[in-house]
Amino acid sequence: MDEPALIRNAQHGDLDAFNTLVLAYQDIVYNTALRILGDEDLAADASQEAFIHAFRALNSYRGGSFRAWLLRTVTNACYDELRRKQRHPSTPLEPETEDGDEMETPRWLADPDGSPEELLDKAEIEHAIQHCLENLPTDFRAVVVLADIQGLDYSEVASALKKPVGTIKSRLARARLRLRECLHSFGELLPSAFRLEEERTL
Amino acid sequence: MNSPSFHDVEQLSAYLDGQLSQAEKTRLETRLQSDPAIAATLTDLRQARAILRRTPGRRSPRNFTLTPKMAGIKPPVPRLVPTLGWASAVAMVLFVFTLGTNLLGQISFGANAPMLSAAPMTSEGYGLGGGPPATDNSQVLPTPEPYALTVPEPTPSGEPRLAQPPAAPSSTKASQPIDFWIYAWLGLSIILILAALLVRLTNDQAFRRKVGSKRNQ
Known part of the structure; x- marks a missing residue:
């Protein structure tokens, strides 16, 4: 994929070129929105909004990391969504069993990769991470999602969030500390395979 | 052993990232x-980072590609449209002109036409008694055959009226060229409007076909 050429063409109004970029980046954009918002439907809406806005504002892109530029757009869309959510809070409808207990979301049923045990482990990690992320202030959450989950370097995160690198460094350190405390509270609930790997890392 | 300051935590976090x-x-x-x-704080930070890096990635639930409508793209304007835009304006002017002329024509050639068309006939009409006294009435009174046939009945007052019948044929003769132009302008207006609509419609259909075929690919 010749990204600079696609961007140039898209800047001249070539929608096909832009859609090629969308297909390349949609998973990153969606995952970022999902981790910041913690809701699949809202994340899909924010991703779509972000791509629409990105196409219209593409001429404001002046080079540098296109991924960072795109993630700034989706982060802004997520902030808008969070503000809207704050103004109009809603109660999500959780599926229930016949006994009236809350039904676990059987995501593993829809995932074709891995054994049921592995998928259950994945779901538990995901649940723990999402819970801890949602306990962070929004600004810290965005930094940690971009740096640690999406793997952007400090300058890219700074560019995406329009903050100085020093601020990013400071927020990331605080966010990691808080997350460690929160994840620690899950303790034994975290999958054993994960804990063993952590020991090896140390 | 002192607990690390926040500056230490920042340094440790940056150290992990090689910054x-x-x-x-x-x-x-x-x-x-x-x-x-x-060292313990560094371990905590490293663990937190390791857990976050293992966050399972999700596939996007659908494609977020944009349609021309979502992107706010309108069908391109065909080359003929600016010309036809003017053509529409010209057609409108012609239409109004035609309508106005037609109405004026009805007024002027309906009620007043006989009087106006009769004016050129006054040299002959004077001979019937409405004009200045002729020098030789005997030369005027024996009117030509057609006129003689159409001379109206004398009015009760006994005064002869101006000859009406000769006015009628000359009125229709005068209105014929105007009628022609009215219909010509009207026809031209309609043709221009239809041409503008046809080009626009063809262009829109071509654009929809193009977009539809790209989306199906």
Whole structure:
């Protein structure tokens, strides 16, 4: 994929070129929105909004990391969504069993990769991470999602969030500390395979 | 063993990401060997980062590609449209002109036409008694055959009226060229409007076909 050429063409109004970029980046954009918002439907809406806005504002892109530029757009869309959510809070409808207990979301049923045990482990990690992320202030959450989950370097995160690198460094350190405390509270609930790997890392 | 300050935590976090200068890195590594609290904090941060990096990635639930409508793209304007835009304006002017002329024509050639068309006939009409006294009435009174046939009945007052019948044929003759132009302008207006609509419609259909075929690919 010749990204600079696609961007140039898209800047001249070539929608096909832009859609090629969308297909390349949609998973990153969606995952970022999902981790910041913690809701699949809202994340899909924010991703779509972000791509629409990105196409219209593409001429404001002046080079540098296109991924960072795109993630700034989706982060802004997520902030808008969070503000809207704050103004109009809603109660999500959780599926229930016949006994009236809350039904676990059987995501593993829809995932074709891995054994049921592995998928259950994945779901538990995901649940723990999402819970801890949602306990962070929004600004810290965005930094940690971009740096640690999406793997952007400090300058890219700074560019995406329009903050100085020093601020990013400071927020990331605080966010990691808080997350460690929160994840620690899950303790034994975290999958054993994960804990063993952590020991090896140390 | 002192608990690390926030500056230490920041340094440790940056150290994990390889964001420290060589001098800062050396200084921190020396402290890590001598200060267990700093080393424990580094372990905590590393674990937190490792867990986050293992966050399972999700596939997007659908494609977020944009349609021309979502992107706010309108069908391109065909080359003929600016010309036809003017053509529409010209057609409108012609239409109004035609309508106005037609109405005026009805007024002027309906009620007043006989009077107006009769004017050129006054040299002959004078001979019937309405004009100045003729020098020789005997030469005028024997009117030509057609006129004689159409001379109206004398009015009750006994005064002869101006001859009406000759006016009628000359009125229709005068209105014929105007009628022609009215219909010509009207026809031209309609043709221009239809041409503009046809070009626009063809262009829109071509655009929809193009977009539809791209989306199906």
